[in-house]
Amino acid sequence: MKIALIINTLSIALMGQLVAVSPSFSQETYRLKAAITGLSSSSVVVRYSRQGMLINDTIRVHQNQFTHALPMTDGAVATLVLSPTTQLPFWLESPLISITGTMGKTPFLHIRGTPENDLLDLYRKTIERPYTLRKQGKSSAEVDDIVLQKDKATRQFIAQHPTTLTAAYLLYWQAVSDITIFDQLEFLLAKLSPSVKESYWGQKTLTRIHNVQNRPRVGKKLPDFSLPDAMGKTISLTSFAGKYVLLDFWGTWCVPCIQGIPELKAVHEKYGSRLAIVSIALERPADRQKWLKAIDKYGMSWTQTAQFTSAREGVNELYNIHEYPTFLLADPEGILVAKLRYGEVESQLDQLLSK
Incomplete structure (x- = not known):
């Protein structure tokens, strides 16, 4: 059912950067x-x-x-x-x-x-x-x-x-x-x-x-994005040109996301340099340290990025992400190959990458 509005329904978090506001809204x-x-x-x-x-x-x-x-x-x-x-x-x-x-x-x-x-x-x-x-x-x-x-x-x-x-x-x-x-x-x-x-x-x-x-569709080139990784280095989708890229949209607050980390570790070890995994966390601004500690705690040794805004901003909005975790597989040319199902990432990759 669609999201309704206002008192018991306009509950979606407000987000974004100020573009233009009526002159009457000038008070600080x-x-x-x-x-x-x-x-x-x-x-x-x-x-x-x-x-x-x-x-x-x-x-x-x-x-x-x-x-x-x-x-x-x-x-x-x-x-x-x-x-x-x-x-x-x-x-x-x-x-x-x-x-x-x-x-x-x-x-x-x-x-x-x-x-x-x-x-x-x-x-x-x-x-x-x-x-x-x-x-x-x-x-x-x-x-x-x-x-x-x-x-x-x-x-x-x-x-x-x-x-x-x-x-x-x-x-x-x-x-x-x-x-x-x-x-x-x-x-x-x-x-x-x-x-x-x-x-x-x-x-x-x-x-x-x-x-x-213009949301991502199988067979269509994914839009590029730029985000700092856990070390502060800016990475983008084009940083991994020539490789398959698995985009993992997750959050430290998401129980299924945490439960799926062992499967991602297995995939990372199996495919090595052939497949780049890029985890994109959605976190609150105050939770940067929580995010960094989770990366260390769970041994997530692949590329880690995050956006500390709402789900209606940045790459999550650009890619129309509404479910967590979401896994998107791009081919070496950046074209979306598949949206993978939670719990079946490894088996689906085995089928797709063996072709």
Whole structure:
């Protein structure tokens, strides 16, 4: 089922580098003030991206209230995470952002007072919340149909507000959640005002559409990338021209990835100089040392690289990676030969490389 949006659904981490932001978003520091009835947690999280790095600020809650200072974020958006299913994006459009509401089975949250937040609030009231309520007690097939209806309503909402950053923001998440409707997404992107099209979220939508339309396919040359390895040396796919290359997308947080390391070690020993293995870890900015320790602990002696951003940036976005681990095999010319299955890497390589 596709990823839905906003309160219980716009939970995908925010990411990226600042491309363009409305002039009204010029303040460097913002103060978040919240009073939410029934907020039983002792702490909440505000999640945002800054200069491409994903950041989670943990905030203490006292008597259902809290305040927090925020810097300008990538895209001028942050997300208040109250629980795994209750997450509230908001615009950094005013020096003071005020959030009120109530928790419960279907939380009701409200952000006061700025044009973009008012529009996001309108979206929640007229589309997000009604469709969320419709899903309660429904079968999975019925829920899938409701999500399709909600996405259609979302696209209509975007078409009605082409001069707003909220329209570009919602359009980006439509491009994330559904890779089958790019004709509709391109049409909506073209209808956005020039300044909104050039905004951070407009450009992210354009990049998302381009990357998915050009995502790696068997028989097609893989796009090149550059990343520093564990020693700080920059490596790229073209660094291994003339060899088969096995790209291993993994993370220290991924249990199946860790479980698959012995198989990669066996492959590395078996094929030696004929096959280059390049492991590309997806890690949080604070976890560089954790990544380096894992390389040493598990004896990963082949090429190790990492990107310390979200999955929606860099090579992971370029290659449209959504599952971990993912194994891609490129031939000596850099053409994608196969996407290998977890647990069957060695046996599949035996078949492919013996030809």
